Amino acid sequence: MIFLPMNIAFFSIFLLLLAAALAFLFNRNQKFLIGVCFSMTTIASLLMVAAGGWAVGKGITNQVILPMGLPDLLFHLRLDPLSGFFLTVIGLLSFFVSIYSLGYVKGFLGHRSVTSLIIFYCLFLAGMFMVVLADDALFFLISWEVMAAASYFLVMFEDEKIENRRAAFLYIIVAHVGAIAILLSFGVMAGLATGFQGFSGYTFDAMRATNFPLGWATAAFLLAFFGFAAKAGVIPLHVWLPEAHPVAPSNVSALMSGVMLKTAIYGIVRVTFDLIGVFPWWWGAIVLIFGLVSAVMGVLYALMQHDLKRLLAYHSVENIGIILIGIGLAMIFTSYQMPLLAALALTAGLFHTMNHAMFKGLLFMGAGAVLHATRERNMEEMGGLIHKMPWTAAFFLIGCISISALPPFNGFVSEWLTFQAFLLSPSLPSPLLNLLIPMGAALLALTGALAAACFVKAFGVTFLGHWRGPHKPDVHEAGWTMRIGMMLSALTCLALGVLPTVFIDWMDVLSEQLVGAKIATSATGIGWMWLTPIAHERAAYSGPIVFAGIMAIVVIAYILLHARPAAIKRVPIWDCGFEKITQRMQYNATSFSMPIRRIFGFLFSIKEQVRLVSQYGHRAFPKKLHYHLRIRDLFWGWLYKPVVDASFWISRKVGRLQQGKIHVYLIYSFVTIIVLLVFLR
Numbered sequence: 001m002i003f004l005p006m007n008i009a010f011f012s013i014f015l016l017l018l019a020a021a022l023a024f025l026f027n028r029n030q031k032f033l034i035g036v037c038f039s040m041t042t043i044a045s046l047l048m049v050a051a052g053g054w055a056v057g058k059g060i061t062n063q064v065i066l067p068m069g070l071p072d073l074l075f076h077l078r079l080d081p082l083s084g085f086f087l088t089v090i091g092l093l094s095f096f097v098s099i100y101s102l103g104y105v106k107g108f109l110g111h112r113s114v115t116s117l118i119i120f121y122c123l124f125l126a127g128m129f130m131v132v133l134a135d136d137a138l139f140f141l142i143s144w145e146v147m148a149a150a151s152y153f154l155v156m157f158e159d160e161k162i163e164n165r166r167a168a169f170l171y172i173i174v175a176h177v178g179a180i181a182i183l184l185s186f187g188v189m190a191g192l193a194t195g196f197q198g199f200s201g202y203t204f205d206a207m208r209a210t211n212f213p214l215g216w217a218t219a220a221f222l223l224a225f226f227g228f229a230a231k232a233g234v235i236p237l238h239v240w241l242p243e244a245h246p247v248a249p250s251n252v253s254a255l256m257s258g259v260m261l262k263t264a265i266y267g268i269v270r271v272t273f274d275l276i277g278v279f280p281w282w283w284g285a286i287v288l289i290f291g292l293v294s295a296v297m298g299v300l301y302a303l304m305q306h307d308l309k310r311l312l313a314y315h316s317v318e319n320i321g322i323i324l325i326g327i328g329l330a331m332i333f334t335s336y337q338m339p340l341l342a343a344l345a346l347t348a349g350l351f352h353t354m355n356h357a358m359f360k361g362l363l364f365m366g367a368g369a370v371l372h373a374t375r376e377r378n379m380e381e382m383g384g385l386i387h388k389m390p391w392t393a394a395f396f397l398i399g400c401i402s403i404s405a406l407p408p409f410n411g412f413v414s415e416w417l418t419f420q421a422f423l424l425s426p427s428l429p430s431p432l433l434n435l436l437i438p439m440g441a442a443l444l445a446l447t448g449a450l451a452a453a454c455f456v457k458a459f460g461v462t463f464l465g466h467w468r469g470p471h472k473p474d475v476h477e478a479g480w481t482m483r484i485g486m487m488l489s490a491l492t493c494l495a496l497g498v499l500p501t502v503f504i505d506w507m508d509v510l511s512e513q514l515v516g517a518k519i520a521t522s523a524t525g526i527g528w529m530w531l532t533p534i535a536h537e538r539a540a541y542s543g544p545i546v547f548a549g550i551m552a553i554v555v556i557a558y559i560l561l562h563a564r565p566a567a568i569k570r571v572p573i574w575d576c577g578f579e580k581i582t583q584r585m586q587y588n589a590t591s592f593s594m595p596i597r598r599i600f601g602f603l604f605s606i607k608e609q610v611r612l613v614s615q616y617g618h619r620a621f622p623k624k625l626h627y628h629l630r631i632r633d634l635f636w637g638w639l640y641k642p643v644v645d646a647s648f649w650i651s652r653k654v655g656r657l658q659q660g661k662i663h664v665y666l667i668y669s670f671v672t673i674i675v676l677l678v679f680l681r
Helices: 004-025 030-058 081-108 115-133 137-155 162-194 204-208 214-232 241-247 250-276 281-303 308-335 339-374 390-403 410-423 431-463 480-498 500-515 543-563 589-599 634-657 662-680
Strands: 062-070 073-079 605-614 622-632
Touching: 004 030, 004 062, 004 073, 004 081, 004 115, 030 081, 030 115, 030 500, 073 081, 073 115, 073 137, 073 204, 081 115, 081 250, 081 339, 081 480, 081 500, 115 137, 115 250, 137 162, 137 250, 162 204, 162 214, 162 241, 162 250, 204 250, 214 250, 214 281, 241 250, 241 308, 250 308, 250 339, 250 500, 281 308, 281 431, 281 589, 308 339, 308 410, 308 431, 308 500, 339 390, 339 410, 339 480, 339 500, 390 410, 390 431, 390 480, 410 431, 410 480, 431 589, 480 500, 480 543, 605 634, 622 634
Parallel strands: none
Antiparallel strands: 062 073, 605 622
16 A cells, blocks of 8 residues: 555656656746746655655655566665655755755856756756665665766766866766675675575565674675765765865755765665664774764865865765764664664764755855856955845855854754763773774864864855955845745754754654664653753753844844944054055965964875065065965875776776777687687587
8 A cells, every 4th residue: 555655755756757858858948947847846845855754753664566677676665764754854955956946047048058957957856766765776776876877967067167077977986886886785685685596685675584694794784885985975985076066056066965965874874774783883883983084084174175165065074974973873872782872873863964954055055156146166266245145145154053063053953962972872892982982072073163163264255355356246146046945944954953852853763763762752851942862960952042042142232232323433443554455465265274274284185385476686575476285185195096097007008909900809809709618618
């Protein structure tokens, strides 16, 4: 029997495919096409939120077998609380971004056709939804490839730019390396589920019912973690992410960073907690270590960036790391039979999954509005945009506060819950964990401080001060549909931060499904206003009270400032004796991050050049100073460049086989046939 939520999900995917077909068939009136197709994706996304939210709220599980696929390999779909949660997250951000896209995509009209953008946007959403609904390895991998291929073509949208082509090529290589690892992981589990005697083990139900030997289970887990980590941008598999996300259209960047990465988180949780189910503590330690490294290194690399969208892309690496910290802790506590702590850590990780989707989508939409208005991504050229784009600046500021984990917004709550999981951890039998857990708490605190510094830089350099570039563009505020998309995302960030107990109570069925415990009883035990993980004697947080206190301070400050307007005097600021102040004398992105670059310089590949142009032939009379700074990803030089160099070397050697002569190729074929006959007779 197909329940209503599954029917709604089917109809949502049908709408997306219909929108893609309409864009393909009727592409002459581009402006009309944008309105119709993105309206359909908006409705489809909202329907998916309803389906997913219903599945989580009611705790239902519905499985469907479609008469499609291969004769003995039909498609299986499953809507349960875990898939429902991720459908809600993907659908909610897709809803906001689709509204935003109604105005944003019109910016391409007159320059290029948007037909391919609309088609692959629809297929991209459909692919993500199908990944989350898949209940067998075949349908999962097909959906995974649809998602990967669609996002590849979206990154390639402005294909006349070499940076787009290079980023898309790098992305598709890493995506397929990860897909091969996922395929092998499913192959191991499916083979064990049937004793390597057939194909029935390809369903997730068969894998759930199998008690995997530790060695094979470890192989499946490591392969799956590698494959999903490549998609999520976990360090050191992250190199594609800061290349692809900045060059994609900004509505696509919002979806790739906000929710596409979360399909990998879904895969890790599904394989580990659901399909395998039983695991040793050191699996969790592996996930925790990769999470900590990604969080710290991601935020440090973000601080060094001058490209606004590239900065946001590196922050996705950081936040994926924070999510993995919660998942890793949940795995450790589960292996030691501590279900309540496991539920707390898992809730923290999954809640941050939703929070990151909301504020990262908001920030990329804000960056897209800035790019739409200025045609500029380099923060060194920006400044003073708050005067021309006040709404965009306000929404971007909310995103900055949220991602910096400051109350009363959502990022604070999920990171605070992660800290509580660290602090409530008891002494464990493993000495490694007793060292790793307090160290992890310290590194998470460092990450939070660096993130706050990074977004002071991002907002201050972009929106405050004066325009830094040589030619100031005719800046304009974002269109009303773009502002609505950003506003809804900003309000969601506020709602998740002020009323976290409501959302935790809604998603509590997830921890019960995966680790066998719920935290809502303790978390909301003293009322909806107080969030109390485990016990209110240990820690408690009230979003409504904090929000009310902040608003009271703002109102009082406003009243005091405007009660006696005559007492306020506006005078020129002290200019340190300089008579001619120019916009180039402002603090810029490079100067802001310089102290942190000096401290953590050993973690970067830095090349700094200073060249002085003097007059009268003497350095004592400087005329110009040229400063060049290049910061490269350390992992690219250590890990990827040797592989690339080796690939080019092998290609050159193998290329000698291409003689361009038909008789040589016939000899190759003849020799190959002889070898096959000898060894396969």
